[in-house]
Amino acid sequence: MAGIRAKQKEKTRQALINAAMNQLSAESGFSSLSLREVAREAGIAPTSFYRHFRDMDELGLTLVDECGLALRQLLRQARQRIETGGSIIRVSIETFMQFVADNTATFRLLLQERSGRSRSFRLAVVREIDHFKAELEDYLVNEQSFTRELAELQSDTIAKIVFSAGADCFDVDEEEREIITEKTILQVRLVARGAEATRRLLKRQS
Amino acid sequence: MAGIRAKQKEKTRQALINAAMNQLSAESGFSSLSLREVAREAGIAPTSFYRHFRDMDELGLTLVDECGLALRQLLRQARQRIETGGSIIRVSIETFMQFVADNTATFRLLLQERSGRSRSFRLAVVREIDHFKAELEDYLVNEQSFTRELAELQSDTIAKIVFSAGADCFDVDEEEREIITEKTILQVRLVARGAEATRRLLKRQS
DNA sequence: CAAAACAGCGTACACCTGTTCGCTGAATGT
């Protein structure tokens, strides 16, 4: 039950995942990524690929899942850091941007496959983004006392802004990334302010 | 100088462009689109492709350019319609969404290649989005008397929201698209309201 | 009307692709 065998299998599985990420960061999109090249970079024979994934799509979905999972964990950590003081908006966005910088390859895959490729791919990406929105929405309802409706509208807007800003970070150096981060913070504050104004407006009408 | 020859050439050139768009709408991303298949669908021999484009990338850039151009023309028409009365936000967004519905294939290309593929591709896409932002920014400065700075922040935010919403329309039917349109209108109003509040805030401070 | 230009074609080549099949040798179960 030592699992020396299972250990090795997991290791080459990771090698495949890493190989895919490397070739992804290079260029040209997941769909034009070949099973053979991935296997080659992972250091195994092309045929051995099938011991780990049914096909390339299954690998791709794994990548999307892992990316989303890592992002969520990171943001949950960030939110705990906030409870010990600090601007929710600033901390969240800085965390997010740092994540994009550290995981450019997979995040690029996420956004790329969001508007392309097979249906299952798109659904997987949408699911990840929905996770992001849902956690933000709950925060707005529970901590900021927004109505569910206005919180939903707000979190959807913020998700759009933040994910777009993430895409803007792909090619740029760290300096530029900080500029984008600051800009994004201002933009999210703009939305928050708009939502606040809307809330007052609705309250006055009732 | 009748140009019966040039006429024919332009015709098959368009056939190639159309073929590429068709295969794009199908699925799987531009990068995994083959010269041979495009030529086949256009009804010419693979080798004849080179009489029109140096390679597939040149065709892709052409597609991006055409998409952006068409979008800008449409929005300029829309803005004229506004001057004869009508909400600027509503008319613009409805026009935009209609455009996405009518040009799903190329718009998908636009967003897909925004975060992938070669540098020249990404730059071309960014240029198109910048056009969009610049026209909106000018409007905000000239017609709504915003400061350049706040107008820039605002137009960038709105561009992010609207283009993301466009991406959300890819898979959906007309009914769903109207729902997304209405939601987007609310979101842009949220931003406008936030910008308005910010302006007041700044004025009071000075 | 002759000469040049040129869109389009067919053949050919070298290369890369996904996937099948049967084999190996080491880890595992009994």
Added chain:
DNA sequence: ACATTCAGCGAACAGGTGTACGCTGTTTTG
């Protein structure tokens, strides 16, 4: 200890790919 499992391999195949080359037949030019 012996039998089973199974990750990984190599050979092979059928089919797709981009592109070079030289040839047509029509249009354009002079």
